[in-house]
Amino acid sequence: xxxxxxxxxxxxxxxxxxxxxxxxxxxxxxxxxxxxxxxxxxxxxxxxxxxxxxxxxxxxxxxxxxxxxxxxxxxxxxxxxxxxxxxxxxxxxxxxxxxxxxxxxxxxxxxxxxxxxxxxxxxxxxxxxxxxxxxxxxxxxxxxxxxxxxxxxxxxxxxxxxxxxxxxxxxxxxxxxxxxxxxxxxxxxxxxxxxxxxxxxxxxxxxxxxxxxxxxxxxxxxxxxxxxxxxxxxxxxxxxxxxxxxxxxxxxxxxxxxxxxxxxxxxxxxxxxxxxxxxxxxx
Numbered sequence: 001x002x003x004x005x006x007x008x009x010x011x012x013x014x015x016x017x018x019x020x021x022x023x024x025x026x027x028x029x030x031x032x033x034x035x036x037x038x039x040x041x042x043x044x045x046x047x048x049x050x051x052x053x054x055x056x057x058x059x060x061x062x063x064x065x066x067x068x069x070x071x072x073x074x075x076x077x078x079x080x081x082x083x084x085x086x087x088x089x090x091x092x093x094x095x096x097x098x099x100x101x102x103x104x105x106x107x108x109x110x111x112x113x114x115x116x117x118x119x120x121x122x123x124x125x126x127x128x129x130x131x132x133x134x135x136x137x138x139x140x141x142x143x144x145x146x147x148x149x150x151x152x153x154x155x156x157x158x159x160x161x162x163x164x165x166x167x168x169x170x171x172x173x174x175x176x177x178x179x180x181x182x183x184x185x186x187x188x189x190x191x192x193x194x195x196x197x198x199x200x201x202x203x204x205x206x207x208x209x210x211x212x213x214x215x216x217x218x219x220x221x222x223x224x225x226x227x228x229x230x231x232x233x234x235x236x237x238x239x240x241x242x243x244x245x246x247x248x249x250x251x252x253x254x255x256x257x258x259x260x261x262x263x264x265x266x267x268x269x270x271x272x273x274x275x276x277x278x279x280x281x282x283x
Contacts, residue, residue, distance in 0.1 A: 022212070088104070110151050114143070116143055195208070207281060224276075237272065
């Protein structure tokens with residue numbers, strides 16, 4: 001699959017169609033790309049769908065919001081007979097076990113209250129005007145109103161909370177961003193296995209060497225025995241001091257035999273260590 005250059009938002013925007021030539025390195029003054037930013041993406045993928053942390057949430061989807069309002073009002077339209085609907089919808093849309101169990105129990109209780117109210121209305125004696133009256137009728141009205149009001153309140157409270165969490169926002173671009181990152185992760189693991197099983201071949205095709213010309217994408221691996229401090233800053237997001245520390249440890253040891261030596265001897269913050277661990281290979 002053809003790959004195209006995807007400069008991060010904090011780097012200067014290149015001319016249309018420009019692609020880095022072999023051996024090109026970004027200006028250190030630009031700063032590192034955001035953690036996890038893919039510098040190469042499949043041709044045809046829109047770069048704006050690959051923002052850090054996932055796509056920027058769009059406005060609420062009117063269709064989803066409208067359906068939520070309709071479900072919240074169902075108990076009113078049905079005189080409480082559909083009191084189960086709002087909590088049931090909440091249980092379906094938020095499948096956390098405790099929340100789902102609470103909403104399913106609430107749906108059953110509210111529906112039982114509503115049906116009890118209608119049963120009491122059926123047993124109440126008729127008044128002179130033919131409508132039910134007496135204590136049974138009064139209790140029935142209270143039960144029906146309690147079920148109706150509680151259910152409607154649950155529907156609108158859930159709708160408000162779900163909008164705040166972004167559940168009703170369109171998810172365009174999410175699957176593309178996830179697919180690209182998963183593909184890069186798989187490539188890193190594939191070339192790590194190659195480095196373990198056939199290190200000579202891995203060296204020959206320049207695995208983990210973004211400074212050398214290659215006609216493939218290894219997912220962004222960095223050979224810790226060869227990358228320089230500038231590459232650690234620009235590609236792994238390390239600070240200049242952290243990158244200098246990695247190079248200094250390498251010079252003291254002569255070469256790394258495993259990536260774990262880097263994390264044992266170099267002074268890296270937890271975030272830098274996690275980013276470098278995801279990209280590291282030793283050849």
